[in-house]
Amino acid sequence: MWSKDKIVSRAALPAVVAQWKAEGQRVVFTNGCFDLLHLGHVDYLEKARHLGDRLVVGLNTDASVSCLKPGRPLQDEMSRARILASLLFVDAVVLFDEQTPLQLIETVLPDILVKGDDYAISGIVGHEVVLQHGGQVLTVPLVAGYSTTRIVERIRQLGD
Numbered sequence: 704m705w706s707k708d709k710i711v712s713r714a715a716l717p718a719v720v721a722q723w724k725a726e727g728q729r730v731v732f733t734n735g736c737f738d739l740l741h742l743g744h745v746d747y748l749e750k751a752r753h754l755g756d757r758l759v760v761g762l763n764t765d766a767s768v769s770c771l772k773p774g775r776p777l778q779d780e781m782s783r784a785r786i787l788a789s790l791l792f793v794d795a796v797v798l799f800d801e802q803t804p805l806q807l808i809e810t811v812l813p814d815i816l817v818k819g820d821d822y823a824i825s826g827i828v829g830h831e832v833v834l835q836h837g838g839q840v841l842t843v844p845l846v847a848g849y850s851t852t853r854i855v856e857r858i859r860q861l862g863d
Contacts, residue, residue, distance in 0.1 A: 734761030
């Protein structure tokens with residue numbers, strides 16, 4: 704399978720997820736901007752995937768990233784999507800334009816909703832929906848010291 708084939712449209716996503724669930728596979732969902740993919744992202748996504756059988760990554764579009772993080776993204780949404788899709792442990796990447804992934808979570812109804820341990824379960828968008836449908840909401844430990852913001856700051860320091 705080509706990495707670009709793992710980028711799934713919102714319209715096609717329900718059928719993909721339904722097929723996996725019909726096969727008895729546990730679907731994990733997480734989301735983010737993933738602007739400059741770094742070790743922290745890779746570790747986080749790999750840990751998320753190992754919680755289930757399939758990993759769906761909700762990816763903020765350029766428009767939603769720029770609302771959340773002024774001056775960003777550094778890479779366009781299709782570049783970010785292809786890079787994520789190239790990871791062996793990512794099964795599907797789907798773009799979302801909203802400020803939060805709530806509508807996407809309501810569509811996927813994952814067995815497991817995951818974020819980093821910098822979130823409290825009660826602060827994870829969609830936790831109520833997942834719990835009401837019998838799913839789990841979990842956090843995974845993050846690798847300390849890695850963030851896109853920190854990388855950008857380091858690049859700027861080197862340029863001065």
